[in-house]
Amino acid sequence: MTVDGRESSAPLAATAGHGQASLLPIFLIVLVDVFGFTLVIPLLSIYAEHFRASPLEATLLVSSYAACGLVSGPLLGRVSDSVGRKPMLLLSQIGTFIGFIVMARASALWMLYVARVIDGATAGNLSLAQAYISDNTAPANRAKSFAVIGIAFGVGFFIGPAVTGYLASYGLTAPIYFAAGLSMTSILFTTFLLPGGKPPSPHAAPGDPGPGGQRLPIFQWTAYLEYLKRPALAPLFAQFTCFIFAFSTFMSGVALFAERRFEWRGHPFGPREIGYLFAYTGALGILLQGGAMGRLVKRFGEARLAAAGFAGMMIGQFFLGLVHDIGPLIAVATFTSLGTGILRPTLTSLISRRAGRHEQGVVLGLNQSLQALSQIVAPAVSGVLIARGWLTGWAWLSSLAALIGLALARYTTPLVGEAR
Numbered sequence: 154m155t156v157d158g159r160e161s162s163a164p165l166a167a168t169a170g171h172g173q174a175s176l177l178p179i180f181l182i183v184l185v186d187v188f189g190f191t192l193v194i195p196l197l198s199i200y201a202e203h204f205r206a207s208p209l210e211a212t213l214l215v216s217s218y219a220a221c222g223l224v225s226g227p228l229l230g231r232v233s234d235s236v237g238r239k240p241m242l243l244l245s246q247i248g249t250f251i252g253f254i255v256m257a258r259a260s261a262l263w264m265l266y267v268a269r270v271i272d273g274a275t276a277g278n279l280s281l282a283q284a285y286i287s288d289n290t291a292p293a294n295r296a297k298s299f300a301v302i303g304i305a306f307g308v309g310f311f312i313g314p315a316v317t318g319y320l321a322s323y324g325l326t327a328p329i330y331f332a333a334g335l336s337m338t339s340i341l342f343t344t345f346l347l348p349g350g351k352p353p354s355p356h357a358a359p360g361d362p363g364p365g366g367q368r369l370p371i372f373q374w375t376a377y378l379e380y381l382k383r384p385a386l387a388p389l390f391a392q393f394t395c396f397i398f399a400f401s402t403f404m405s406g407v408a409l410f411a412e413r414r415f416e417w418r419g420h421p422f423g424p425r426e427i428g429y430l431f432a433y434t435g436a437l438g439i440l441l442q443g444g445a446m447g448r449l450v451k452r453f454g455e456a457r458l459a460a461a462g463f464a465g466m467m468i469g470q471f472f473l474g475l476v477h478d479i480g481p482l483i484a485v486a487t488f489t490s491l492g493t494g495i496l497r498p499t500l501t502s503l504i505s506r507r508a509g510r511h512e513q514g515v516v517l518g519l520n521q522s523l524q525a526l527s528q529i530v531a532p533a534v535s536g537v538l539i540a541r542g543w544l545t546g547w548a549w550l551s552s553l554a555a556l557i558g559l560a561l562a563r564y565t566t567p568l569v570g571e572a573r
Contacts, residue, residue, distance in 0.1 A: 176286065176289070177346075178342055178343070178346035178347040178348075179282050179285060179286060179302075179347065180304070180305055181339075181342050181346070182242070182246075182278070182282060182339050182342050182343055182347065183278070183279065183282050183302050183305040183306070183309075184305040184308060184309055185335045185336070185338050185339040185342065186246070186249070186278045186279075186309075186335075186336070186339050187305055187306055187308075187309025187310065187313065188309050188312065188313045188316075188332070188335050189249065189253065189313075189332035189333075189335045189336050189339070190309070190313070190332075191309050191310050191312075191313025191314050191317070191431065191435075192313045192314075192316060192317045192320075192328045192329070192331060192332040192335070193253070193256075193317075193328065193329060193332055194313075194314065194317075194404065194431065195314050195317045195318070195321075195408060195424050195427040195428040195430075195431055196317060196321060196325055196328060196329075196408070196424035196427070196428070197211070197214060197215070197408070198211040198212065198214070198405075198406075198408045198409050199325070199408055199409075199412060199423060199424055199427075200256075200265070200325050200329075200424075201214060201262065201265055203325065204259070204261060204262040204265065205262065206262050206265075207536070207540055208406075208409050208535075208536045208537075208539040208540040209533065209536030209537055209540050210262065210536070211409065211536065212405045212406060212409070212532035212533065212535050212536035212539075213532060213533060213536060214265060214266065214269050214532075215269075215401070215404075215405045215528065215532040216405075216528065216529045216530075216532045216533050217266055217269050217270060217273065218269045218270075218272060218273035218276070218528075219273065219525045219526075219528035219529045219532075220273065220525075220529050221269075221270055221272075221273025221274045221276065222273045222274075222276035222525055223522060223525035223526065223529070225273070225274050225275065225276060226276060226280060226521065226522075226525070227518065227522075229241050229244075229245065229275070229276075229280075229281065230280060230281070230284065230518070233281055233284060237349065238281050238284050238285040238288065239285075239343065239347055239348075239349050241281055242278065242281045242282065242285070242343055242347075243340065243343050243344065244275060245275045245276065245278045245281060246278060246336060246339050246340045246343060247275070247340060248271055248272055248274065248275025248276070249272050249275065249276075249278065249336050249339075250333055250336040250337055250340060251271050251272075252268045252269065252271040252272030252275075253268070253272075253329055253330075253332050253333035253336055254333050255267055255268035255271060256268035256269075256329050257326045257329040257330050257333060279302070280518075280521065282302065283302065285347075286302075306438075307435065307438050307439040308439065309435075310431070310434070310435035310438055311432055311435030311436045311438070311439055312432070312435075313431075313432075313435075314427075314428040314429070314430075314431030314432040314435060315428060315429060315431075315432035315435075316328065316331065316428075317424060317425075317428035317431075318424070318425045318426070318427075318428030318429040318432065319425075319428075321423065321424040321425045321428060322425060325424065328424070380508075380515070380516060380519055381519075383507075385507045386504065386507050386508065386516070388561055389500060389503050389504045389507065390504070390519070390520070390523060391558075391561050392459065392463075392500055392558050392561045392562055393500045393501075393504065393520060393523060393524075394523050394526075394527055395463075395554045395555065395557050395558030395561065396462075396463070396466075396493075396496045396497070396500060396554075396555070396558055397523065397524045397527040397528065397531075398527040398530070398531050398551075398554045399466055399470065399551040399552070399554035399555045399558070400466075400493055400551075401527050401528045401531035401532060402531040402532075402534065402535050402547070402550055402551040402554065403470065403489065403548075403551050405528075405531060405532035405535045405536075406532070406535035406536070406538075406539055406547055407427070408422075408424075408427050409535075409539045410539060410544055410547060410548070411426070411427055411430070411482075412427075413539070413544060414477060414544055415477070415478075415479060415482060417479070430482070430483075430486060433483065433486065433490075434486055434487075434489070434490035437487065437490040437491060437494065438490060438493075438494045441491065441494040441495070446494075446495070446498060449495075450499070455499040455502055455503050456503070456562065458495050458499045459495070459496060459499045459500055459503070459562045460559060460562040460563055461492075461495060462491075462492045462493070462494075462495030462496035462499065463492065463496065463555050463556075463558040463559035463562055464492070464555075464559055465488045465489070465491050465492030465495070466488070466489055466492030466493060466496065466551075466552075466555040466558075467492075467552050467555035467556045467559055468485075468488045468492075468552075469485045469486065469487070469488030469489030469490075469492060469552075470485075470489060470548050470549070470551040470552035470555060471548070471549060471552040472484075472485045472488075473485045473486075473489070473548040473551075473552075474544070474545035474546070474547070474548030474549045474552070475545065492555070496558075501520065504516060504520055534550065535547055535550075538550065
């Protein structure tokens with residue numbers, strides 16, 4: 154990476170005059186935020202059941218968060234273009250902290266929904282962190298700089314659920330309070346460690362919003378359709394939607410599914426067992442992202458890897474609907490984890506490469522909007538299926554979405570220069 158004309162091999166080094174340490178706070182901020190997020194995932198639905206929530210009401214907690222983020226995300230991004238990334242990042246983190254506190258102190262189901270709405274309405278930590286990196290990194294070095302977010306996610310998804318598994322033995326609110334503490338730590342990191350500054354970046358080309366920058370307004374349908382109709386992008390957007398729908402179906406319903414399907418030492422699966430299962434899949438993600446992914450891309454190409462990822466996810470989710478013992482559960486979780494670990498980076502990279510450099514922010518923003526839409530619909534469908542006792546059907550719905558994605562990946566024509 155070039156820093157003020159000098160070469161630096163440090164992946165966390167920054168440019169744009171903030172010094173080599175300016176991306177280290179971003180890494181710490183994202184890492185702590187992911188810790189907090191993954192602490193809550195394994196127990197959210199089961200926690201909701203303690204307030205007599207039905208499976209649908211429990212999974213709609215995920216949908217409500219996504220719906221708020223779908224509307225607020227572009228707004229936060231546009232405001233940050235004017236006032237700077239740091240102030241809006243602080244606002245987003247404060248909202249997350251308040252959401253965790255309200256959740257931990259909840260005495261009724263409606264308070265859980267209030268907590269998720271507060272968190273969702275201020276959601277934007279990741280996109281604002283991406284925008285900060287874009288502002289402070291030369292275009293040629295952005296790919297390496299964005300690796301800090303991938304590393305933070307991998308570590309967070311491994312350690313966060315494992316900590317939940319441990320803390321759950323002290324009560325369901327213990328992981329939530331711990332997540333709130335981590336959120337406050339993230340606020341302090343942003344306040345005291347993250348250099349300020351306002352966009353536009355001196356490295357940005359005119360009209361270039363950057364990978365994490367401006368997004369289209371949510372109701373600007375004609376502008377969205379322009380990108381969704383492009384022959385080079387449309388199949389990839391469809392694949393990404395299939396992937397997120399399959400992934401969101403799994404994530405929103407797996408705790409309720411495991412609670413009803415599996416036992417450990419004579420007791421139904423709870424947050425502890427589900428947390429350890431998530432930690433196992435997170436460890437696989439670290440191994441995949443820790444160097445194997447780059448070699449796989451060079452050898453097979455992103456298009457083939459996407460097809461392989463869909464195949465792994467399809468197989469894992471199909472057999473998840475059939476297994477009843479822990480050993481087979483770990484096996485199918487391995488397939489699912491490797492599939493999801495491959496799909497997210499390959500599909501995002503393919504979409505980014507098929508858009509013009511000045512369109513990166515808009516296209517990746519559209520990708521995030523499609524993700525939010527899937528995260529609204531998939532949990533609601535999951536809740537209905539699990540409420541009816543259709544556990545196998547729930548798993549097979551996710552497998553079907555992956556199968557459709559596999560078919561699209563197999564028959565998507567690569568562009569010139571893309572490895573098939």
